[in-house]
Amino acid sequence: MTRETVWLACGVLREELTRLRHDGGIDGKLTFLDSLLHMNPPLLESTLSEELRRRREEGDRIVLVYGDCCAGMLDLARESGAGRVDAINCAQLLLGRKRYRELMREEAFLVLPEWAERWEEVMTDALGPDPATARELLGEHRSVLVYLDTGIVPVPEVQMEAFSAYSGLPWRVERVRLETALAGLLEAEAREGDET
């Protein structure tokens, strides 16, 4: 009997993975964890570890859709035998290595659709409610906000305008096709079971 693939993924990619499964790009069950776990790597690691252990006991075939978001991410994949996407973060998974590198060299601050809706929650927690501080800190190392438009939800112009005003950075849209992420996901699925 063929085991079902469980895609254990960050909630920041919920819409994209749901679309890919709907369109037949990937098969299996989607399980998402809260994207704000990214801000607490130790908690993310323990949560993932428990989830992987439970899934393994149930005999699932697991693909970890996470970048290098906690210190032991590679070990989690190796020890559980899960496949893992070969990307340092979710933005690189969507963009591919080459385009990601280009944007990083431009000092772009990349904004994913799910994250755009929560920018205020994340940024005010991280940098405080004072836009002046945020502008100082972001402006020193970032030149532009780049919204990664995966074509599933409308570009959140109001939120991006507000984030731009808070950060003092201009913003623009980069259209992202899901084929790049799909290729990465399927490669990870093919590696499942290889990393023990």
Next chain:
Amino acid sequence: MSSSGAGCDCEGLYRQLLDAMINANRARAAEVVESALAGGIPPAEVITHILDPAIVELGTRWEGESISLAQNFIASKIAEDALLRCLPDREDPDCRKGVAVIGNIEDDFHSLGRRTVGLFLGAAGWQVVDLGNDVPAEQFLEKALEVGARVIGVSAMMQTTAINIKKLRELIDREGERDHIKLAVGGAVFNWRPELVTEVGGDGTTRNAIGADQLFTALQEQALARELSS
């Protein structure tokens, strides 16, 4: 953590600075450092007795998970500010210790730790050649050979990018430079997973930027000693 320095209320200032760093109060942190300097405390003492202990305590709290990733990032940024305020009087171009080539390894874009290391090394008398983020192994070695550096310092924040340091280790060995150029590795992931230092082929590491001068000095001495004995 305690802090002491002859002739200054360093303990009190250290606590004020730490409090400002943890609470993301950049302006307050600047005030603390400026007041210390204006009060006649030499920059070297401000670094040693006020800033260093605050950075060490920050690292302890981060490892103990009592501050968040975001708090740690902001606090580190503030520490960098504070260090910059202290640096001009420490720079001594006539007392160069050597040349250090530093950078973040290929695919790594977390620059804050590397920049802080560069500032500490510069303050300690090193000529620092900072190659920036996302640096391929070939570029590290090429630059080190060009400028005559005995130590290359490579930073990586996460495990997946730290693994890329192996490419530099292999390149150094392949080119026959193992005894002449030493590889210092650092970054948050090496604190969480010390065994990675050996796994990626590092010759040494330091838990934070404060130890960078000591590490680079020791590694440079090793390289020079090998050269003299051969």
